[in-house]
Structures are given as structure tokens and as C-alpha cells.
Amino acid sequence: MTIGFIGTGEITRAVVIGMSTVEGEKPTILLSPRNEQIAAELADRFENVEIAGSNQDVVDGSETVCLALRPQDGEAITADLKFGTEHHVISFMPTYSQARLSRIVAPATRITLVTPLPAVAFHGGPTPVFPPDEDAIEMFEPLGTVVAVETEAEYQALCVATASLAGAYAYYETIADWLQGKDVPADKARAFSGAVFYALAATARNAPDMSFSELTHESATRGGTNEQVLTHLKENQVYTEFSKALDGIWDRFENAKPTSD
Numbered sequence: 697m698t699i700g701f702i703g704t705g706e707i708t709r710a711v712v713i714g715m716s717t718v719e720g721e722k723p724t725i726l727l728s729p730r731n732e733q734i735a736a737e738l739a740d741r742f743e744n745v746e747i748a749g750s751n752q753d754v755v756d757g758s759e760t761v762c763l764a765l766r767p768q769d770g771e772a773i774t775a776d777l778k779f780g781t782e783h784h785v786i787s788f789m790p791t792y793s794q795a796r797l798s799r800i801v802a803p804a805t806r807i808t809l810v811t812p813l814p815a816v817a818f819h820g821g822p823t824p825v826f827p828p829d830e831d832a833i834e835m836f837e838p839l840g841t842v843v844a845v846e847t848e849a850e851y852q853a854l855c856v857a858t859a860s861l862a863g864a865y866a867y868y869e870t871i872a873d874w875l876q877g878k879d880v881p882a883d884k885a886r887a888f889s890g891a892v893f894y895a896l897a898a899t900a901r902n903a904p905d906m907s908f909s910e911l912t913h914e915s916a917t918r919g920g921t922n923e924q925v926l927t928h929l930k931e932n933q934v935y936t937e938f939s940k941a942l943d944g945i946w947d948r949f950e951n952a953k954p955t956s957d
């Protein structure tokens with residue numbers, strides 16, 4: 697089977713590295729020529745990866761076509777391509793609902809929405825998949841954990857939650873920056889903030905039955921320093937605002953849906 701990618705950027709790089717480093721047989725992968733540098737790096741590194749001459753060549757040479765374009769570019773670029781009824785289209789693009797995509801990739805009707813995270817490169821990414829298409833599940837299962845869902849609303853909610861990644865890194869960057877402001881060397885500040893981040897993730901992973909609220913409570917020693925920071929952040933509406941930011945992404949998905957059929 698040949699899997700094609702339209703848009704060879706950061707997430708395609710992660711998915712292709714993940715797919716090309718699994719045990720056993722690797723899929724044949726056909727990349728769109730842009731981004732040139734990333735496409736060349738992947739084709740040089742992996743025998744199963746080739747670069748097509750154009751986006752249409754990717755479509756013509758693949759049974760499964762992954763759309764990995766920036767949301768603002770996706771519609772115009774994809775609408776220029778000719779798909780067939782035989783194509784399985786897998787979209788990584790947030791805000792592209794099945795209804796919106798089915799207009800763009802017609803006559804192709806087999807459309808799967810997935811949100812791979814960069815950790816798929818080392819087979820550690822959770823990947824929401826809707827609908828639970830068996831081939832899509834089989835493609836992403838070796839790259840971490842597939843979260844297959846039955847409704848588009850649930851998929852949309854999970855996809856909205858993945859808008860939190862950059863903000864989470866910025867939280868740890870704030871810690872590293874603050875440490876540097878207190879004359880901790882930059883490399884040590886980065887390593888320490890990272891170590892706190894990994895330790896928290898490991899603690900949560902080792903206690904899957906504890907809610908995040910219970911973990912928060914357990915970390916906030918009464919009268920201690922964590923309680924003071926948590927109270928300050930809550931009093932300043934940090935978490936309320938964060939939740940509102942996610943509402944804003946939900947609204948963006950809703951507003952991108954076709955208005956009439």
C-alpha cells in the first residue's frame with residue numbers, strides 16, 4: 697500500500713519517521729515536494745520514502761492520501777486536486793469536518809479525521825481517529841495509542857484539547873526563564889524545568905485512577921508554596937481563561953462547518 701502526504705511539514709515529518717521506524721514491513725510513502733528540505737531529508741533517510749513531482753502525482757500514486765496542510769491553505773490547495781472514488785483521504789487538519797472535506801475531495805467518500813501528535817515519531821503519540829476506520833487504526837496503532845471515537849463531536853472535543861500543547865510548553869518555558877532571571881544557567885534551567893515536567897507526567901501516568909483534581913490537591917501542601925502559587929493563578933483567572941481559550945477553538949470548528957447542504 698502507498699500512503700501519500702500532501703504537505704510535508706512538521707507533523708508529516710513526525711508521522712513518516714514513526715511509520716518508517718516500526719518493526720517489520722514499512723509502508724511505501726509518497727511525499728509532496730513541499731517543504732523541499734523536509735521531503736529531501738526524509739527521502740534520504742528512509743528507503744520506503746519517495747518524493748512525487750507534484751501534489752497531483754501524490755494523489756495519483758497513492759491509495760491513501762493524508763492531508764497535512766495548514767488550515768488556512770488546506771481548502772484551496774486540496775480543491776485543485778483530482779481525487780477518485782477509490783481514494784481513502786485522511787485529514788490531519790483541525791476545523792475540517794467530514795462534511796467540509798467531502799465537498800473538497802469528491803468523488804472520494806472515504807474520509808477519516810486524525811490528529812497525530814509529534815510524539816508519533818518515537819511511537820509515543822496518542823492519536824484521535826474518527827470514524828474508527830480499520831485501516832486508519834492499523835496505520836496509527838504502531839505509532840503510540842489510537843483513541844478511536846464513534847462521533848464527530850467527541851473527535852472535535854479531543855482535537856480541541858490538542859490545541860493546548862504550545863501553551864503547556866510555554867508554562868515550562870516560564871519556569872526556565874524565571875530561573876535564568878535568578879542567574880541559574882540556561883542549560884540547567886531548561887533541564888530542571890524539563891525534569892519537573894517529566895516527573896509530573898510520570899506521576900500522573902503511574903496513578904491512572906487519580907483525577908487531576910486529586911493530584912493537584914496532593915501537590916498543594918496546606919500552607920506550602922504550591923498552594924500559594926495555585927491560589928494566585930486561580931485568583932487571577934488563569935485556568936478560567938485557559939478554558940475560555942479552548943471554547944474559542946471549539947467555536948472555530950463550529951464556524952468552519954458548511955452552512956447548508
Ligand SMILES: NC(=O)C1=CN([C@@H]2O[C@H](COP(=O)(O)OP(=O)(O)OC[C@H]3O[C@@H](n4cnc5c(N)ncnc54)[C@H](OP(=O)(O)O)[C@@H]3O)[C@@H](O)[C@H]2O)C=CC1
Nearest residue numbers: 703704705706707728730731764765766767788789812814
Ligand atoms: N504540528 C502538529 O503537532 C500537528 C499539526 N496538525 C495539523 O496538520 C497540518 C500541518 O501542520 P504542520 O505540519 O505543523 O504545519 P507545517 O507548517 O510544518 O507544514 C505545512 C506544510 O505544507 C506545505 N505547503 C504549503 N503550501 C503547499 C502546497 N501548495 N502544496 C504542498 N504543500 C504545501 C508547507 O511547505 P512550506 O514549508 O514550503 O511552506 C509546509 O511544509 C495543520 O493543519 C496542523 O494544524 C495536526 C496534528 C498535530
Ligand SMILES: O=C(O)[C@@H]1CCC=N1
Nearest residue numbers: 790811855858859861
Ligand atoms: O496547532 C495545530 O494546529 C495542531 C493541531 C493539533 C496539534 N497541533
